[in-house]
Amino acid sequence: MMPTSIPQQELMEPGHTACQGCGATLAMRYALKALGKKTVVSVPASCWAVIPGAMPNRTLDIPMVYTPFAATGASISGLREALDIRGDSDYNVVGFAGDGGTADIGLQSLSGAMERGHNVFYIMYDNEGYMNTGVQRSGSTPYGAETTTTPVGLERNFKKQQKKIVADIMMAQGVPYVATATIAYPEDLIRKVQNARKITGPKFIQILAPCPTGWYYPPEKTIEVSRMAVQSRMFLLYEYSEGKFRLTKPSRPVTVKEYVQSQKRFSHMDENEIRILQEEVDRRWGELLEKESH
Amino acid sequence: MMPTSIPQQELMEPGHTACQGCGATLAMRYALKALGKKTVVSVPASCWAVIPGAMPNRTLDIPMVYTPFAATGASISGLREALDIRGDSDYNVVGFAGDGGTADIGLQSLSGAMERGHNVFYIMYDNEGYMNTGVQRSGSTPYGAETTTTPVGLERNFKKQQKKIVADIMMAQGVPYVATATIAYPEDLIRKVQNARKITGPKFIQILAPCPTGWYYPPEKTIEVSRMAVQSRMFLLYEYSEGKFRLTKPSRPVTVKEYVQSQKRFSHMDENEIRILQEEVDRRWGELLEKESH
Amino acid sequence: MREIGSKASIMTGNEAVAEGVRLARVGFISAYPITPQTTIVEKLAEMVANREISARYVEVESEHSAMAAVFASEIAGVRSYTATSSQGLLYMHEMLHWVAGQRLPVVMSVVNRAIGPPWNIWSDQSDSMNQKDTGWIQVYSESNQEAMDTLIMGYRIAEDSGVMLPFMSMEDAFILSHTSEQVLIPDQDLVDEFLPELHLDFRVDSDHPMGYGSYSTPDGPFMELKKDMMDSMWKSADTIRKVTQEFSEIFGRDYGGLIEEYMTEGAEYILVASGTVASTAKYVAGKMRENGMKVGIVRIRYFRPFPAEDIVRAVKGASHVGVIDRSVSFGSGGAMFNEVRAALYGRSDVPVTGFIAGIGGRDVREEDIEGMVNMMAAGKEGNVFINVRGGK
Amino acid sequence: MREIGSKASIMTGNEAVAEGVRLARVGFISAYPITPQTTIVEKLAEMVANREISARYVEVESEHSAMAAVFASEIAGVRSYTATSSQGLLYMHEMLHWVAGQRLPVVMSVVNRAIGPPWNIWSDQSDSMNQKDTGWIQVYSESNQEAMDTLIMGYRIAEDSGVMLPFMSMEDAFILSHTSEQVLIPDQDLVDEFLPELHLDFRVDSDHPMGYGSYSTPDGPFMELKKDMMDSMWKSADTIRKVTQEFSEIFGRDYGGLIEEYMTEGAEYILVASGTVASTAKYVAGKMRENGMKVGIVRIRYFRPFPAEDIVRAVKGASHVGVIDRSVSFGSGGAMFNEVRAALYGRSDVPVTGFIAGIGGRDVREEDIEGMVNMMAAGKEGNVFINVRGGK
Amino acid sequence: MLEVRFHGRGGQGAVTASKMLALASFLSGEYVISFPFFGTERRGAPVTAFTRIDTSPILLKTQVYNPDVVVVLDGKVMETVDVTAGMKPDSSIILNSPESPDDLGLRFKVATVDATRIAIDLGLGNRTNPIINTAMLGAFSKSTGVVNMDQIRQAISEMSPSRADVNVSAAEKAYNSVRTGW
Amino acid sequence: MLEVRFHGRGGQGAVTASKMLALASFLSGEYVISFPFFGTERRGAPVTAFTRIDTSPILLKTQVYNPDVVVVLDGKVMETVDVTAGMKPDSSIILNSPESPDDLGLRFKVATVDATRIAIDLGLGNRTNPIINTAMLGAFSKSTGVVNMDQIRQAISEMSPSRADVNVSAAEKAYNSVRTGW
Amino acid sequence: MVLVPLADASSRANHTGLWRTLKPVIDYSSCIRCEICWKFCPDNAINLEDGGSASSPNQKVASFSIPVIDYNYCKGCGICANECPEKCIEMEFEEE
Amino acid sequence: MVLVPLADASSRANHTGLWRTLKPVIDYSSCIRCEICWKFCPDNAINLEDGGSASSPNQKVASFSIPVIDYNYCKGCGICANECPEKCIEMEFEEE
Numbered sequence A, B: 001m002m003p004t005s006i007p008q009q010e011l012m013e014p015g016h017t018a019c020q021g022c023g024a025t026l027a028m029r030y031a032l033k034a035l036g037k038k039t040v041v042s043v044p045a046s047c048w049a050v051i052p053g054a055m056p057n058r059t060l061d062i063p064m065v066y067t068p069f070a071a072t073g074a075s076i077s078g079l080r081e082a083l084d085i086r087g088d089s090d091y092n093v094v095g096f097a098g099d100g101g102t103a104d105i106g107l108q109s110l111s112g113a114m115e116r117g118h119n120v121f122y123i124m125y126d127n128e129g130y131m132n133t134g135v136q137r138s139g140s141t142p143y144g145a146e147t148t149t150t151p152v153g154l155e156r157n158f159k160k161q162q163k164k165i166v167a168d169i170m171m172a173q174g175v176p177y178v179a180t181a182t183i184a185y186p187e188d189l190i191r192k193v194q195n196a197r198k199i200t201g202p203k204f205i206q207i208l209a210p211c212p213t214g215w216y217y218p219p220e221k222t223i224e225v226s227r228m229a230v231q232s233r234m235f236l237l238y239e240y241s242e243g244k245f246r247l248t249k250p251s252r253p254v255t256v257k258e259y260v261q262s263q264k265r266f267s268h269m270d271e272n273e274i275r276i277l278q279e280e281v282d283r284r285w286g287e288l289l290e291k292e293s294h
Numbered sequence C, D: 001m002r003e004i005g006s007k008a009s010i011m012t013g014n015e016a017v018a019e020g021v022r023l024a025r026v027g028f029i030s031a032y033p034i035t036p037q038t039t040i041v042e043k044l045a046e047m048v049a050n051r052e053i054s055a056r057y058v059e060v061e062s063e064h065s066a067m068a069a070v071f072a073s074e075i076a077g078v079r080s081y082t083a084t085s086s087q088g089l090l091y092m093h094e095m096l097h098w099v100a101g102q103r104l105p106v107v108m109s110v111v112n113r114a115i116g117p118p119w120n121i122w123s124d125q126s127d128s129m130n131q132k133d134t135g136w137i138q139v140y141s142e143s144n145q146e147a148m149d150t151l152i153m154g155y156r157i158a159e160d161s162g163v164m165l166p167f168m169s170m171e172d173a174f175i176l177s178h179t180s181e182q183v184l185i186p187d188q189d190l191v192d193e194f195l196p197e198l199h200l201d202f203r204v205d206s207d208h209p210m211g212y213g214s215y216s217t218p219d220g221p222f223m224e225l226k227k228d229m230m231d232s233m234w235k236s237a238d239t240i241r242k243v244t245q246e247f248s249e250i251f252g253r254d255y256g257g258l259i260e261e262y263m264t265e266g267a268e269y270i271l272v273a274s275g276t277v278a279s280t281a282k283y284v285a286g287k288m289r290e291n292g293m294k295v296g297i298v299r300i301r302y303f304r305p306f307p308a309e310d311i312v313r314a315v316k317g318a319s320h321v322g323v324i325d326r327s328v329s330f331g332s333g334g335a336m337f338n339e340v341r342a343a344l345y346g347r348s349d350v351p352v353t354g355f356i357a358g359i360g361g362r363d364v365r366e367e368d369i370e371g372m373v374n375m376m377a378a379g380k381e382g383n384v385f386i387n388v389r390g391g392k
Numbered sequence E, F: 001m002l003e004v005r006f007h008g009r010g011g012q013g014a015v016t017a018s019k020m021l022a023l024a025s026f027l028s029g030e031y032v033i034s035f036p037f038f039g040t041e042r043r044g045a046p047v048t049a050f051t052r053i054d055t056s057p058i059l060l061k062t063q064v065y066n067p068d069v070v071v072v073l074d075g076k077v078m079e080t081v082d083v084t085a086g087m088k089p090d091s092s093i094i095l096n097s098p099e100s101p102d103d104l105g106l107r108f109k110v111a112t113v114d115a116t117r118i119a120i121d122l123g124l125g126n127r128t129n130p131i132i133n134t135a136m137l138g139a140f141s142k143s144t145g146v147v148n149m150d151q152i153r154q155a156i157s158e159m160s161p162s163r164a165d166v167n168v169s170a171a172e173k174a175y176n177s178v179r180t181g182w
Numbered sequence G, H: 001m002v003l004v005p006l007a008d009a010s011s012r013a014n015h016t017g018l019w020r021t022l023k024p025v026i027d028y029s030s031c032i033r034c035e036i037c038w039k040f041c042p043d044n045a046i047n048l049e050d051g052g053s054a055s056s057p058n059q060k061v062a063s064f065s066i067p068v069i070d071y072n073y074c075k076g077c078g079i080c081a082n083e084c085p086e087k088c089i090e091m092e093f094e095e096e
Ligand SMILES: Cc1ncc(C[n+]2csc(CCOP(=O)(O)OP(=O)(O)O)c2C)c(N)n1
Pocket: A024, A045, A046, A047, A048, A068, A069, A070, A097, A098, A099, A100, A101, A102, A127, A129, A130, A131, A132, A133, A138, C032, C033, C034, C035, C063, C087, C088, C091
């Protein structure tokens, strides 16, 4: 057995205030390992705006710009252009936002930045809900999940819509580099960020980052749940680079049912509801397999 | 030769203040023929907010709600739910917005409304620029076009990015009904709106609506230009309904060069630039043909 | 000891507000989460899920959209509600104007929270004070009971045919929103009697096609429309008084009117304040009175319409007036301070001192209020920041 | 007859502003189109395309994003510019607070346009008046020359190490923005001398990793940060005076300071106004003086910081003061009217009348201004709407 | 102070004419101001523009209510707009029309010029969209004497350098052919 | 007016305890107010909450600076937070601890109760996350006498109806086993 | 009652025919009533009026409706003339 | 100079180890130095310290670095214990 190949450099410091077992912190930690020190990150309202701790604390060894919730895409546009004007074209400019800040309130700004073609990274850490405000539904919340704004109750008002997949939207928009990753596979994640670095232009990476607090599983299971998401095909790993699409085919597949049972947010789901979810997962799997085939 | 099959009912009245030869008015006229009188339309800032004329004038025989620029998607969500609460589920609720109000400042609200799955129509009339404010670039402006914010000048600063195609984004987001249409083919346009009416849930239709004022061609050519856009494959007509994708294969194809030469906004383009555009058109054509093949 | 009604309970301000929404028979709710508003809409989502309220709840993708959604539902004639706070309120600024300009009686709760940067989730009123000229009626509560009751009255006032303006009801972040205290929940029957169904005579109707909003040239009715809004806002003061009175007759709780006077009788030093700071100030006034300091409190409930006449009357006998602003208006001074002085201009000549306190959740303590009174007694004037760490 | 310099020309207000941006050597421009701001950014786009300015121009997808983009570029240390109007300004409300709170000396042009509904593209100041407490310095020009000069001065003032606040420079829609008049274009050399390069000592730098913004608890420095903004805003008044003076020494055009006094010497009736209404009022004052009416005008250039002292001094000898607001503050009265009365409180006892005029582009005519003076002479007080069609 | 009002339809150049007049006067050392009354109307709809000319800085920023001169680029506008509104007894009105001033039956000082003919003859624009504003300026110069042809020539070459010559010819032709009814 | 301050860590229920105490007092006819000092901290981080109890409506809306009683749910908090801050000479402090009050060396009236043990024994939560707030209330009742066990029982059954019995048992056990050092 | 920004007057009051520079004139003798001009008019300025079968001008006739231009509204864009398959619409100069 | 909201103090001052209820303890005798615990710790609370080849406890050793938990920061989430392929990390109760 070989030890991990991931870079040793740590640009995230300990002492931050994320929850025990937070997946979002790992997403940042890995991303920065791939990006290196000459990086500036813009972070909107989200858990990650709180994780560094209160003023005067910082937990990153790179500049981190705190940005209003809806403004990530625009802020990295401005940072990129200004750094180029300064002659600092060697900085990586990165937007790092939650799924709410990406799929919902930040989508417009993201889409605009990508359309204009700035040489930037946008990393979406996807914990499938508004976690910082206490677990509300986002567009990226999967079908079936209970959140505080989709409480099951008598009406069974769990989230009824399928997950809005921002990475797919980015491909449809013609973004030159789009990838998905998750924290259970840091080598893959880091490789993707490194590949993205080779491309001049906009790059979008969606990282599934399980959240024990919002998904209601014990904190030690964060990596396990992340892995199961891939194995059950609930979250598909792919890389789309300048027209080429590559899909990861997970080994040891797990059923959607098994995945769903690992988290209390799905605990109310009945067989039929699980079947609906499984079908959607199968459909999308088929679709992406097709996509890869040409 | 048979006279046209399009409905006789006119829900748009004469006396409106659109420019001579405006394509956007035809988009509304046809859409309403398909939608009928039990329709309410929400219109954000755009030419269409001005076309009805100043207060107290209206030009539509249906209720038209004037909406802030970024708010179309949300407003149709509210209208739909409220009408259902009232028991008026038989109204068609329609957002009718320009390409700027859809691809740019309205994208988030659109995406949110579609994601939540309201039973609404969103019709984007695509005149490929901010026309009401005097012809500025939008995300939906095609590569190569000159606008007042992409003036050619010494730096040749015409629009450098390819058109952001909102309909594609909507498909990627999983909207159940997505179609494109243009005013040169009213029968096709109307049929698509009628097909959309059969579906309960969100429906998105993008209508190319040439604008003599912003594209710089003589007003009598509006239909001709609209037709050429399809024939040159610059604008592809398709229908995507509950998973099925159908692409219109235009007869009598015209080259991108011929299309481009019909409008002064492209008059600066050199052979190489036209080739870039032709290549993108061919690439996309191939992609959508593929998409249709399964 | 207080009497406990059969429906008394202890609950947080946000829970009380959600109860108010239920009692007002709101039909459409749309909101976007933000601390510390979130628990209101979570509670409402729960009520909807459990069929405790027959409303539709739509969680949108931003606050601009939340306000756009209730704009549209209200125009379709359905009683609508939203809630927000701080950045969320700022993000819907454009829509606030739009809803008011369209004369829609939407009711919104705002949990007053500071504005960043730096991020700060705690209480101050800068968020709503920055919306003071948008055409919304604005009211600040000091207790959970008042927050609930105000919400119910809000619909009555906003929907009054002579008012037709939206209604913004404030709660201080945490200090009310997350604080539990006793609340008496009125009977639904009584509320129904007090608050009839919404009947919007221009609601969307395909039999009467109209443009809602339209555009106007300078010679069009634009200026007349704005003047009418101004007039209605002024006239709403009487509606507020009337409705508050009627509420007290039915429910037994009397909130006075646009302001509450507390120990102003014979008071030498009068502090004008709002929200929970006013509540604490009342407490301190009581204590200081015991020590012979003649302190009185004017609690501003309604900041819009601004209760100029009421304030002029209330501070008449005082020898010094202090105004506490829990917000900052850069380059101007306290917003309440200014408006109070403007109201008193030509009608009074007592010195007026402005105190800026409690910014970003900095607690406004007993000693801070005492300090203000003492400064007034010492003749201090101008704008004073309270409990701020000095120098730099 | 006026002397024509070698660089004199006639141009619209928007063209003059674009020239100002060029002369100020702005590095980054981001904007979103809206009538009547559009021609500013179109002109800038053209300058960029023709290499007349070495700036990057980014057309974003909304005004919120425009302000977010300049926020970010400024934090990276590049002099940045944006422009907007009306709904666009409202849509960036949240970002206005953010840029100010982060102490970034962004300069923005606002072409004052009415707020809908109904849509109305014509002039009134409601848009910028609604942003008055966001922490931006605010200034109103009355001519194209002043608009250009103010923009250049704006960067000097905003970037002053003791100020470090963003700067909002207003032009009335159409009446300045699309009106052509003579403008003298200063030499680039002189402007360079007057306005040194931006040097932001906390600009983004990976060698000094920091959090820009962060979050603060109530006990953190939040309140101190806000107080510092307040202090800097107040102190900026002196910087403005100093910079205006220096500008006049170099360029020969003296704008006085925060206000302009016109015929106030010995004036019985003083009208306080801003923007082009003040210009017309000056014209009318001149005419009325000829007819023996002692009329004077105080033109408010800077509304933030509010020039309270200057106004108190300027109106000292008057027997009646009128304040013209070209904006509406529902439920309160004219915003300038209120602040003027607040400033005068305890310092004056002349009657003050508020006039609300020119809403939604309603032209403010000679006879309207004369009418105001006549009302003052007749002792009329309170809030008066001017040239509004009566009844309903 | 001289106050001028222009009437035309969108696309005909009334706004440009107003600005050219201002520029010409500016070049002769006057203070000027020129502005449109902006509508949201489209190409084809009626348009109004104003010019003020004075020997001292112009503080008055209102619209022009009592024009000294009214210039009408398109007679058709008169069907919907009262172009004589606010005219003073001694105000004059200059019309683009092939008719003679007297035939128009207006109770003001009237001048006419067939600017459309001049433009078409010189190939300025085409029959659908003749460019007539420079011709109208020539007529203005002759009939009012407010600016002279030198200044108009200069203004034209600054504002439309590409076809300055033809435009100057148009102005001159109009200068020579305008018929004043007073 | 009695002022109480609770200290714990996120997830331990200090806020609920403060609210339960308020409810219990409310049920006995008092005016009450209960509120957390909210941080943005996460599960595991220190948390403070307050309760005020009075016989007349409570107008004072500030934090509690001089508590009459301090309740500490987790001794570990004391490593970073001065839980005795602002305590008056006669204030008391109630700690979740297996130790005896005297062993703690605090210069206030001290009571201790092994709430963790009680919770675990009763199966309230688990060893990692024992639910101790009901036990702490029992101890509070006994050592302060401010509320009686009847009211606590009622408050518990209102606020956690599903496992009310066990929680009441916990409160009772604590009531009976609290060791007061005064 | 309060003032609300509502617009309820038909735009028919607005005679946009005044915008016209060129005027479309239909030569009914060649018109085949294909309705194409009607279909494509952005100003709804062409009405289909009942022409009866008798009035059919020629063999190719496709409908009984006659397209009639309402010059109150026709802005003269020329689309109808451009699209007419029989080229039977002429854009003429407006007489003054 | 003005006050600007900037944050420049390392979060290392914040000892989040206090949040811990359970404490991971590594049994170095079975640890194969696969670095997995280090890789997955969300709190950067595991440092890889130079162990030299000599200190290798067993055959499967994968690296010369020894994972050492920094209890100042470890919040006790248990991920390391859960992911350890050799199950050589035990989550123990904190002694009070
Ligand atoms: C305009 C605005 N609206 C709402 C908020 C409140 N808010 C802060 S963080 C957050 C949730 C963020 O969710 P997400 O982007 O998914 O990130 P996560 O918290 O899950 O990490 C919300 C709603 C805000 N700060 N600004």
